[in-house]
Amino acid sequence: MSDQLKLDTFICFAVYTASHAFNRVYKPLLDKLGLTYPQYLAMVCLWEEDSQTVGGLGEKLFLESSTLTPLLKRLETAGYIRRERSRQDERVVVLHLTEEGKRLKEKAETVPGCIIDASGRDADQLVRLQAEIVALREALNKSAS
Amino acid sequence: MSDQLKLDTFICFAVYTASHAFNRVYKPLLDKLGLTYPQYLAMVCLWEEDSQTVGGLGEKLFLESSTLTPLLKRLETAGYIRRERSRQDERVVVLHLTEEGKRLKEKAETVPGCIIDASGRDADQLVRLQAEIVALREALNKSAS
DNA sequence: CGACAATAAATCGTGTGCGATATAAAAGCT
DNA sequence: AGCTTTTATATCGCACACGATTTATTGTCG
Numbered sequence: 001m002s003d004q005l006k007l008d009t010f011i012c013f014a015v016y017t018a019s020h021a022f023n024r025v026y027k028p029l030l031d032k033l034g035l036t037y038p039q040y041l042a043m044v045c046l047w048e049e050d051s052q053t054v055g056g057l058g059e060k061l062f063l064e065s066s067t068l069t070p071l072l073k074r075l076e077t078a079g080y081i082r083r084e085r086s087r088q089d090e091r092v093v094v095l096h097l098t099e100e101g102k103r104l105k106e107k108a109e110t111v112p113g114c115i116i117d118a119s120g121r122d123a124d125q126l127v128r129l130q131a132e133i134v135a136l137r138e139a140l141n142k143s144a145s
Numbered sequence: 146m147s148d149q150l151k152l153d154t155f156i157c158f159a160v161y162t163a164s165h166a167f168n169r170v171y172k173p174l175l176d177k178l179g180l181t182y183p184q185y186l187a188m189v190c191l192w193e194e195d196s197q198t199v200g201g202l203g204e205k206l207f208l209e210s211s212t213l214t215p216l217l218k219r220l221e222t223a224g225y226i227r228r229e230r231s232r233q234d235e236r237v238v239v240l241h242l243t244e245e246g247k248r249l250k251e252k253a254e255t256v257p258g259c260i261i262d263a264s265g266r267d268a269d270q271l272v273r274l275q276a277e278i279v280a281l282r283e284a285l286n287k288s289a290s
Numbered sequence: 291c292g293a294c295a296a297t298a299a300a301t302c303g304t305g306t307g308c309g310a311t312a313t314a315a316a317a318g319c320t
Numbered sequence: 321a322g323c324t325t326t327t328a329t330a331t332c333g334c335a336c337a338c339g340a341t342t343t344a345t346t347g348t349c350g
Contacts, residue, residue, distance in 0.1 A: 005253065007189050007205065011271050012167040012260060014278040016186075017207045019164040020307080021285035022157040027308090038336065041161075044152050055298060060152065062162045065299050067337050074335080091298040091345045108150065115157060120284035126156050129281070132274055133159040139265035140166035165337080172338090183306065200328060210329050212307050219305080236315050236328040 015133075025118045029111050033104060039075055040108070042068070046081065046097050047105045053086075054093045062141075080104060160278075170263045174256050178249060184220055185253070187213070191226065191242050192250045198231075199238045207286075225249060 007013055026037050035043065038061075045060055046052060058068055072095060075081045080101035086092040119126060152158055171182050180188065183206075190205055191197060203213055217240060220226045225246035231237040264271060 005189055005192055005250065005257065007186065007193065009272075009275070010189075010257070010260075011264070011275040011278070012164075012171070013186065014275045014282065015160055015164050015167060016182075018278050018282040018285070019157075019160050020207055021282045021289065022160060023307090024289040025285050026157070036335065037161075041152065041158060044150055044155075047150055048152065053298085054300095062165055063336095064338060066301075066339080069300055071336075085299095089298085089346070093299065105150065112150065112155070115155075118285055118288035119156070119281055120288070121281065127154075129277055130154070130156040130159050133156070133163050133278075136264055136266065136274070137159065137163040137166045140163070140170050140263055143263035143265070144166065144169040168337090181305065198328085199330095208306095209308060211309080211331075214330055216306075230329095234316070234328080238329065 011136075022115070025115060026111075029114055033107055033111075034078060038063070038067075038071055040111075042071060042075065043080065043101065043104065043108070046095060046101070047108075050097050051094055054095065057095065075101075156281075167260070170260060171256075174259055178252055178256075179223060183208070183212075183216055185256075187216060187220065188225065188246065188249065188253070191240060191246070192253075195242050196239055199240065202240065220246075 023037055026040070030037060030040050033040070041061055042057060045057055054065055054068055054072065057063075057072075058065060061068075072081065072083060076083050079098055082096045082098060084094050084096065086094050116123070116126065121129070168182055171185070175182060175185050178185070186206055187202060190202055199210055199213055199217065202208075202217075203210060206213075217226065217228060221228050224243055227241045227243060229239050229241065231239050261268070261271065266274070
């Protein structure tokens with residue numbers, strides 16, 4: 001059916017544009033921290049658990065090393081992390097938060113609240129919607145693998 | 146609360162990764178058409194209504210001219226569209242589907258079905274979820290403007 | 291032990307995305 | 321008409337994002 005090719009009915013398009021919309025809301029908040037959105041995600045990941053590997057971060061963020069390596073180099077240049085080859089396995093690069101990187105967490109604490117406010121939804125709605133989108137993501141990833 | 150900074154609870158992260166997941170499912174399908182995902186969106190837009198302007202397309206796709214201009218030039222090089230300055234207003238560029246661009250629609254008809262299959266969800270669920278995500282997008286865009 | 295496969299990052303090329311700026315045309319104003 | 325402002329695209333610089341490939345190291349198997 002030709003009717004299938006309607007942009008406004010594509011859930012993928014909704015997700016694609018929502019992702020951009022989130023970015024626009026995050027931008028002014030993250031500018032104050034000197035981070036881009038993907039950099040912020042990497043920092044959140046390290047705040048949760050310091051000294052992760054590039055590969056470990058990639059699995060959690062669903063990103064390739066070809067994306068992460070340059071991004072992490074920028075975070076290192078910014079002074080937020082250190083990148084060190086593992087002694088046990090020289091192939092692996094371990095990421096450590098610097099003191100400045102740890103301090104940045106305090107300044108980032110207010111960000112999630114701003115995003116929730118901008119979403120115009122209450123916590124329950126967001127939790128439910130988030131779970132549905134994660135389930136969708138899992139189905140897509142399974143299908144693509 | 147420090148507990149706020151948990152990656153797995155971020156709806157933005159769910160949306161961000163779901164968007165990438167969609168891209169991975171689309172890639173092999175769109176490779177056959179010689180299109181990237183954003184190029185595909187632009188073509189869908191023109192299949193719905195031919196002879197739109199760059200600005201009009203940008204409003205529908207939520208993209209800037211700095212993104213669209215190079216993308217549309219690639220579609221022109223590929224032979225799917227023509228870009229022509231309007232006679233009435235020389236500032237405006239009008240986009241016309243070529244015959245090849247129109248023919249491509251037939252080959253694209255099967256794509257949405259494949260995506261729905263990959264999502265592992267029935268039509269009703271997708272319609273509902275799509276509406277929720279669009280509402281979220283609108284709230285975010287309103288907040289950012 | 292040594293060739294070979296597997297693994298982890300990094301590199302490279304292409305294509306988005308966007309903010310800031312530039313360019314050119316149209317519209318508005320005196 | 322002449323000058324200013326607005327509007328529509330285009331250009332530029334930077335930062336993703338990924339597939340394909342490369343490099344270096346580790347693991348494996350005869």
